[in-house]
Amino acid sequence: MDFELKRTYKPSGTNGALWYDGSLICHTIELPWKENQRNISCIPEGRYLLEKRITHERGFHLMLKNVPGRSWILIHPANDAMKELQGCIGSVMKLSGTGKGIHSRKAMHKLLEAFEEVQKENELVYLTIKKQSNMNIIKRAQQPTPKFFKKLRTAGLILAAIGGAILSAPISLPAGVITAAGYLTVGASVLSAVSQVTVEQEETPPQEEMNHNSHASP
Structure with missing residues (x-):
């Protein structure tokens, strides 16, 4: 199984998330x-192919081998791609903007730990880089909803039912109660809608098979 780097491209920089076996590394x-x-x-x-190396300037870091048209492509700590990188990949714990992030050394340490664990079981360790796929309606329907948002969705349905029952009551009710029921119904609908479109995308990233020697440009 490879490490996976899923990119989001923008004119001023490229952000990504680095995964292994369904877990976000950095x-x-x-x-x-x-x-x-x-x-x-x-x-x-x-x-x-990924290789671990060390230099006096950067300490331990990773190198990508056989990159077409490029050489000395590394994964190393960096906080601003435009100022610090010339083609390498910067590791960060949290993104702070396009091509920018924070806690880069902590991210590198976490990535190296993961690399060493994988290397114990695999003679060769690979990184697959690809574009983060956009989720369409069908894929969204197939994705699980987080437990917290399942509870919110259920609460929204209950509140909507209560509001609907009040609005359709056969008896005359005070205007304030009718108004409150209307707000309750609208709020419940929004709550259910938000819960429905929230998915566990980070916990269950899509997996795609790529050929060993594929190098498709974005």
Whole structure:
């Protein structure tokens, strides 16, 4: 099983999330995609061999091997892609903007720990880079709703039923009660709708198979 880097491309930078076996390891920052031009573009999507290395300047970090048209592509701590990167991948714990993030050294430490655990069971460790897929209606219907939002959805349905019962009551009720029931029904509908579109996307990222030597550009 590979590490997976799922990217979101924007004109001013590239943000990503780095996963292994369904668990989020850290986030990433990179330069924007500019046709794989040296020093100003992130690297192409594809499957790359990962190697651990150490230098006096950066300490322990990871290197991607056999990147088409590029060399010395590393994963290392960085907080601002435009200022600190020339094609490498910066590790961050939290994104703070496009191509920007914080707690980069903590993220690198966490990634190295995960790499070492995977390396114990695999002679070779790979990173697959791909675009984060957008979820359509069918995929959304197939995704699980988080437990908390399931409870909110249930509460919304109950409140909507109460509001509807008050509004349709066969007896005359005070105007204030009718108004409150109307607000209750609307609020319950919004609550149910928000709960329905919330998914556990980070906990269950989509898995896609890629060929060993594929290097498709975004």
